[in-house]
Amino acid sequence: MIPVQGYAGQKVAVLGMGRTGRAAAKALAAGGAQVVVWDDGPGGREAAENDGYDLLDLTKPTSFEGVTALIVSPGIPHLYPAPHPAIAAAWDEGVPVDNDIGLFFRSFATPDWHSFDTPPRVIAVTGSNGKSTTAALIHHILVENGRPAQLAGNIGRGVLDIDPAHDGEVVVLELSSYQTDLARSLTPDVAVFTNFSADHLDRHAGLGGYFAAKRRLFAEGGPDRAVIGVDEPEGRYISNQLSEGAEDDRVIRISSGQKITAGWAVFARKGFLSEYRKGRQVGSIDMRDIDGLPGAHNHQNGCAAYAACRTLGLGPKGIEAAMRSYPGLPHRSQLVGEKDGVRFVNDSKATNVDSAAKALTAFDNIRWICGGLQKEGGLEALLPHLDRVQKTYVIGREAEDFARQLTGADCAVCGTMEEAVKCAIADAVPGDVVLLAPASASFDQYDSFEKRGEDFMAQVTRHIA
Structure with missing residues (x-):
């Protein structure tokens, strides 16, 4: 742990008690700060109390009396689309706002x-x-x-x-x-x-x-x-x-x-x-x-x-x-396995159009599994790379709209990962690559891109084992 310097004996507030917030609170306490915390969710507040921290509702008036600094977890908006009420209150009271990177x-x-x-x-x-x-x-x-x-x-x-x-x-x-x-x-x-x-x-x-x-x-x-x-x-x-x-x-x-x-x-x-x-x-x-x-x-x-x-x-x-000797990272052009001349690659981290386009340029004869919660900007940048794709298998809540945007592509609207993997395997021939590169966020069906990639790997393993 890196004890935080510069706040010994001072009252410091931490907003958001996920992994980052809890680590920041611990490091601040190790450096001698008096730590108070707040989380908008009851689960986060309960976890903080179990860790021994004092709760302070930072959204209420006068909450920042005596507070030297506010430390904010990265998932909490501090400016756009709108600042969190606690951050706006800190601004009004002249309390500096920082994050764990600044503390480090x-x-x-x-x-x-x-x-x-x-x-x-x-x-x-x-x-x-x-x-x-x-x-x-x-x-x-x-x-x-x-x-x-x-x-x-x-x-x-x-x-x-x-x-x-x-x-x-x-x-x-x-x-x-x-x-x-x-x-x-x-x-x-x-x-x-x-x-x-x-x-x-x-x-x-x-x-x-x-x-x-x-x-x-x-x-x-x-x-x-x-x-x-x-x-x-x-x-x-x-x-x-x-x-x-x-x-x-x-x-x-x-x-x-x-x-x-x-x-x-x-x-x-x-x-x-x-x-x-x-x-x-x-x-x-x-x-x-x-x-x-x-x-x-x-x-x-x-x-x-x-x-x-x-x-x-x-x-x-x-x-x-x-x-x-570099083994690669999970969910990033990760080779899951190979059977009957067909390779299976997990690039679930391709959560935007640009990263998915780059994944498509890395392989030929692709059976492409894509779709999810679309981001701004549309899918037009993917169209020049569809010549590498044999067929597209679209998953997610917006699967039909996603498929409509892939002009000229042979698309199967599958909805679920299980159905997409099943269909891709049925269609694949030796030399093909079944590639998960969603070009979308995962949150319509999964808690994270890691969970999406794990589901892909589980479905592939079930079929090729």
């Missing part, structure tokens, strides 16, 4: 570091897609190369749940827009921006607000090194804002598909990763047979992880060896 960055460094030979480092990864894979891959590469490392944030452990840093340790954080948007302190040593596409538009009041939340990691944090995906205008904008010129090696530009030779760059084309510095190639990896990183989108993730690890002094050969 103000508390991670300790006086113990003066005795370390090598200061601990923080690598923070954000972007629309590929954050989890990139963060997990960086962590895997570090560990395989003998570097002490912890993985936390939106993946692995909560940021305040990790152990205090050891000499030379690297903490790898995956940070969502919900987390970067509110944190009052953002000071990573290395910041990574994977890519950008529309997502969470209601929470950020549109594409501009969503981008602004991502950009804060670079604009507010001032990292020593920035690894920026430049395949979209937003990434090119950030890299230009941070760089003092083409040869400024504080910025490493990454790409999947385009060659970059100016400055420090890492890019992948046709499955080959190349690193260029000052116009010369200094490293390369053939990624085509790395099982844990299939497809161009994962090659982009590989470029980001490679670049981040190079900033820490790791060599290309050590990085490549670790990439080849």
Whole structure:
């Protein structure tokens, strides 16, 4: 645990008592703060009382008397579509609002570091897609190369749940827009921006607000090194804002598909990763047979992880060896099994149109299972990739509307995962890939994308065992 610094003897309120809120309350108490908590749900309040915390209804007038700060869990809106009443009340009373990420960055460094030979480092990864894979891959590469490392944030452990840093340790954080948007302190040593596409538009009041939340990691944090995906205008904008010129090696530009030779760059084309510095190639990896990183989108993730690890002094050969042993993450291009020449791939994490499109480009002869709770923007961006799809099997509450938008596709409206897997298996022939890449949120039928992926795997296992 990381005890929170700066609040000893002060009254601090925590709003939301899920995993993040409970960890924040514990870390605040460990740092000597007087912690009061509130949750809108009776279950959360009961859990907090069982943990020994005092409840304070933060939505009532005068609740913030004597409160030094309000710490908010990431799922609670703080601005759009509308601020939570407790947050609005904190604003009115002049009480600073922060989150666990802000607490982490103000508390991670300790006086113990003066005795370390090598200061601990923080690598923070954000972007629309590929954050989890990139963060997990960086962590895997570090560990395989003998570097002490912890993985936390939106993946692995909560940021305040990790152990205090050891000499030379690297903490790898995956940070969502919900987390970067509110944190009052953002000071990573290395910041990574994977890519950008529309997502969470209601929470950020549109594409501009969503981008602004991502950009804060670079604009507010001032990292020593920035690894920026430049395949979209937003990434090119950030890299230009941070760089003092083409040869400024504080910025490493990454790409999947385009060659970059100016400055420090890492890019992948046709499955080959190349690193260029000052116009010369200094490293390369053939990624085509790395099982844990299939497809161009994962090659982009590989470029980001490679670049981040190079900033820490790791060599290309050590990085490549670790990439080849990377097992991949559950629900992200995860090979579930194979039978009679048909492969089954679980990409339940493809919760938006852009991530689903990238999943479709990674395979041929696809039996595509998709559908769920649609996000803003429609499905038009998927249409250019339907030439890889043999047939589509649509699930979810909005299955019929989803199928209508896939113009020209051979669609079967299945409704449930069980029916979709059954139909796909019945239609599949050797060489096909049955791919779950929903392009939608899961909440119409499942509690999470993990539960959706687990259902897919269970249905597949039942049929191929």
